[in-house]
Each structure stands twice: as structure tokens, then as C-alpha cells.
Amino acid sequence: MATHFPKGFLWGGATAANQYEGAWQADGKGDSTADHLLGGSVTQPRRFAEDAEQPGYFPAHVASDGYHHTEADIKLMADMGFSVYRLSIAWTRLFPKGDEREPNQAGLDYYRRVFELCRQNGIEPLVTLSHFELPYHLTAAYGGWGDRRLIDFYVHYATTVLREYAGLVRYWITFNEINIGFLLGSYLSLGLPVPDGAVPISTTQTDAALQASLTALHHQLVASAKVVQIAHALDPANQVGCMIAGMVAYPLTAAPADVLLAQRANELNNFYCGDVQVRGHYPAMAKRYWQEHDIQLTVTDADAAVLAAGTVDFYSFSYYSSGTETADADKRELTGNMSVGVKNPYLTYSEWGWSTDPTGLRWYLNTLTSRYELPLMVVENGLGAVDTLTAAGTIEDDYRIAYLREHIQAMSDAIADGVNLIGYTIWGWVDLVSAGTGQMAKRYGVVYVDRDDTGQGTFRRLPKKSYAWYKRVIASNGADLA
Numbered sequence: 001m002a003t004h005f006p007k008g009f010l011w012g013g014a015t016a017a018n019q020y021e022g023a024w025q026a027d028g029k030g031d032s033t034a035d036h037l038l039g040g041s042v043t044q045p046r047r048f049a050e051d052a053e054q055p056g057y058f059p060a061h062v063a064s065d066g067y068h069h070t071e072a073d074i075k076l077m078a079d080m081g082f083s084v085y086r087l088s089i090a091w092t093r094l095f096p097k098g099d100e101r102e103p104n105q106a107g108l109d110y111y112r113r114v115f116e117l118c119r120q121n122g123i124e125p126l127v128t129l130s131h132f133e134l135p136y137h138l139t140a141a142y143g144g145w146g147d148r149r150l151i152d153f154y155v156h157y158a159t160t161v162l163r164e165y166a167g168l169v170r171y172w173i174t175f176n177e178i179n180i181g182f183l184l185g186s187y188l189s190l191g192l193p194v195p196d197g198a199v200p201i202s203t204t205q206t207d208a209a210l211q212a213s214l215t216a217l218h219h220q221l222v223a224s225a226k227v228v229q230i231a232h233a234l235d236p237a238n239q240v241g242c243m244i245a246g247m248v249a250y251p252l253t254a255a256p257a258d259v260l261l262a263q264r265a266n267e268l269n270n271f272y273c274g275d276v277q278v279r280g281h282y283p284a285m286a287k288r289y290w291q292e293h294d295i296q297l298t299v300t301d302a303d304a305a306v307l308a309a310g311t312v313d314f315y316s317f318s319y320y321s322s323g324t325e326t327a328d329a330d331k332r333e334l335t336g337n338m339s340v341g342v343k344n345p346y347l348t349y350s351e352w353g354w355s356t357d358p359t360g361l362r363w364y365l366n367t368l369t370s371r372y373e374l375p376l377m378v379v380e381n382g383l384g385a386v387d388t389l390t391a392a393g394t395i396e397d398d399y400r401i402a403y404l405r406e407h408i409q410a411m412s413d414a415i416a417d418g419v420n421l422i423g424y425t426i427w428g429w430v431d432l433v434s435a436g437t438g439q440m441a442k443r444y445g446v447v448y449v450d451r452d453d454t455g456q457g458t459f460r461r462l463p464k465k466s467y468a469w470y471k472r473v474i475a476s477n478g479a480d481l482a
């Protein structure tokens with residue numbers, strides 16, 4: 001079969017430190033905001049605990065024990081033919097509290113080993129500097145990203161990393177899903193304090209909460225732009241990208257009110273942050289949104305100059321599903337964890353309420369190309385599902401293969417449309433903890449990890465049926481999707 005994927009296309013998978021590594025106190029690591037989140041489920045939201053050592057189940061403390069499976073896991077990726085591995089650095093392994101000047105050598109050594117092993121195996125590391133966590137001390141003592149001083153702490157951390165791994169890493173992402181903080185997770189993404197026992201991931205925000213979130217987000221955007229400039233100054237070969245949670249919104253009907261609402265959702269969800277990071281300034285809609293919600297945001301001249309000078313080299317995003325908007329308020333509902341709107345009658349939904357919509361991915365890729373004309377990377381995509389071991393000890397995950405096949409086909413079609421797509425990393429190539437629910441049962445991997453929702457298991461790795469399938473896809477550069 002013909003393939004539209006260009007030669008040198010980057011194929012691989014992604015993980016995030018707090019959902020994969022575990023070893024939360026190993027070798028001098030400090031506790032991160034993620035270490036304070038208890039496990040939940042689709043009906044039981046995750047809760048925050050001030051004391052991360054209190055009895056209870058904290059999924060990030062053990063996660064998939066990736067920290068102790070580094071060599072074996074990189075071998076599996078190499079065996080599948082990965083040319084890229086997206087991973088994040090746990091800030092707390094390098095700066096346990098976040099406001100120190102001197103880094104923790106053991107943390108630096110750990111990631112050096114990871115990157116060297118990747119390189120030895122022909123795998124390009126794609127490194128996220130902050131993926132849904134920050135040193136908890138920065139939340140407890142400073143109030144998280146609401147405090148402007150975090151810009152300097154983050155810039156110091158990032159500069160340390162850029163210097164330390166010069167030549168080993170070329171592709172960088174400053175913040176994971178930077179748009180999530182003000183939409184859903186002010187603690188998760190922005191480290192804003194929440195009361196003990198509170199639900200830190202919420203789809204409803206008061207104007208006061210929005211004020212705090214958008215201020216904190218502004219600090220992240222300035223920090224990101226500073227790091228882009230530093231990365232370029234240190235080595236012009238550095239490529240730095242934004243990372244947006246791709247939340248495509250459709251109108252439920254052709255009623256103009258629905259169409260307008262869907263347009264507004266796309267602007268707010270995707271372009272509020274994307275425009276700042278790609279174009280270097282807030283779009284007009286952001287200013288309208290601030291007025292509508294009575295938000296007072298201080299964008300100093302110096303901030304504006306930093307934003308303008310620190311624009312990204314590529315646009316990366318996650319894509320799982322699409323949402324549907326209606327102007328009829330009575331019809332709006334929570335369609336699954338982390339998604340609001342209304343169910344789309346043309347789509348099917350996962351057990352967690354997420355729609356499967358490969359055409360939405362093609363639409364989004366084309367929309368981004370028209371808007372930004374930048375190289376694009378899909379750095380998260382996959383199906384969270386329950387996997388069951390057969391009596392023979394295998395996992396026949398044909399549903400996952402079907403999901404990935406349709407999305408890879410959609411990417412191929414988008415490339416034929418004229419999109420400059422340069423890479424694809426499936427989310428959770430190895431089973432890991434769900435960010436939204438904290439579950440292990442919501443599995444994304446093409447490699448199974450033996451552990452359950454209480455943290456019990458051997459952590460043994462077991463390739464699923466999708467493993468051999470994805471290996472064939474990569475070997476054929478996307479031609480063999482059968």
C-alpha cells in the first residue's frame with residue numbers, strides 16, 4: 001500500500017515522569033504536586049492530600065516503576081523500531097524543592113543515562129520539561145504558578161537541563177498541554193493550591209478561579225518564551241515546541257448559534273495558548289474573554305517583548321477525541337472525565353466517555369496548517385481501555401489496533417492534504433497511570449504492565465497484540481496498517 005509519510009518521519013511513543021517512573025523518593029527526588037494526588041475512577045474524582053505519606057493510594061509513587069525498568073523499556077522501544085521517545089523530566093529529581101540553585105547530581109545522572117541509551121538505540125529523545133507536575137514546595141511555599149517568581153525557578157531548571165544535555169537532546173517541549181490549566185486542572189497543570197481533600201480536576205470555574213488560573217498561565221507562557229530564546233541561544237540546533245491539548249469542537253447542528261459556539265470553543269481551547277506560543281501575542285479573542293469574565297491581567301511591556309521573541313519552532317499536540325457544542329444549555333453534560341459538551345450522534349464512545357473520531361484529527365491537522373504553517377507533531381494519541389489477559393496469557397487488543405489504524409490513516413490523509421507532519425508518538429506506549437482518574441485499569445500501552453489499581457503487581461512487561469502490529473506499521477513507514 002502507498003504511504004504518504006515522508007522519509008525520516010519520527011515514529012514512537014510517549015510517557016510522562018509522574019505517570020511512568022514511580023520511585024518517588026529515590027536518589028534525592030523531592031515530592032511533586034503529582035505525588036499528592038490520590039487514585040480515583042471515572043465516577044470517583046481524584047483527591048488532593050497535603051500529606052503525601054498518609055495512608056492511602058497515591059498512584060504516582062510507584063506508577064509503572066519505569067525508573068527501575070529503564071534499560072529493558074528502551075530495548076522494547078528499539079525492538080519496535082522507534083525513532084523517537086517522548087518523555088518528561090521530573091523537575092523534582094533535579095531540584096527537589098524547586099528553588100535551589102544547585103541541582104541534584106543523581107537526578108542529572110539518571111536522565112543522562114536515559115538519553116544516552118536512547119541515542120545508542122537510534123532513538124531521538126523528545127523531552128517535555130514540565131508534564132503536569134512541579135515541585136510541591138513551590139505550591140506550598142509560593143502558591144504555584146500564581147507567583148511570578150516561578151518564572152525564574154523554571155528558567156533556572158530549564159537552563160540547567162539545556163546545558164547538561166546539549167548535543168544529546170534536540171527536541172524540547174516546554175509545558176505539556178499548557179491550555180489544560182485554566183480549562184480543567186489548575187492544580188494539575190498550574191500548581192495552584194487546593195484545600196486538603198479537594199477535587200483538583202474540575203470542569204467548572206468561577207471568575208475568581210479563572211482570574212487565578214489565567215494569571216498563572218500567563219507566567220507559564222512568559223517562562224516558556226524565555227526558555228525558547230535560551231534554547232536557541234545555547235544551540236541553534238535546538239527545536240522547541242508548544243504542546244496543546246487538541247480539543248476539537250463541532251457544532252451539534254448547522255444552527256448558526258451552534259456554529260458560533262463551536263468556533264468559540266475552538267478559539268478558547270486551542271488557540272488561546274497556541275497563538276501566544278506560535279505568533280508571540282495574545283489573540284483578540286483572549287482580550288474579549290478577559291472582559292467577559294472580568295479578568296485583570298498584567299501583561300507588561302517586558303512580558304510582551306519576551307512573548308514576541310520566544311516563538312516556537314514546531315507545534316505539538318495531543319489528540320484523543322472531539323467534543324460537540326450546543327447553544328441549548330439544557331443539553332450540555334459531562335460526557336466523560338475531562339470532557340464537556342454533548343454527545344455526538346455520529347461517534348462511538350469509550351468506557352471513559354471519550355469519542356473516537358479520526359476525522360477530527362485530520363480536520364485539526366489541516367486547521368493548524370492553515371493557521372500556523374509550522375511543522376506539526378502528534379505527541380499523544382491512543383485508546384484508554386480495559387485489557388484482559390487470555391487463558392494463554394496474551395492480550396488481544398484488536399480495539400486498540402483499530403483505533404490506532406484509523407488515526408494513522410487520518411494522519412496519512414492529512415499529509416496528502418498538504419500538512420507538514422513530522423512525528424507521531426502514541427500515548428502511553430507502555431501502560432501507565434491515567435492523569436485524569438489515577439487508574440491503571442485505563443490502559444493505553446502496546447506493552448502491558450502487571451500492576452493493578454492498588455499498586456500491586458510484579459511490574460512485568462508483556463507485549464500485547466498491538467505491539468507486533470505497531471512494529472510492522474513503523475517498519476513499513478505507515479504503509480502496512482493491516
Ligand code: BGP
Nearest residue numbers: 016176177384433434435436437
Ligand atoms: C493528556 C495528558 C497525559 C495523559 C492523557 C490521557 O491529557 O497529557 O498525561 O494522561 O491525557 O488522559 P488520561 O490519563 O486521563 O486517560
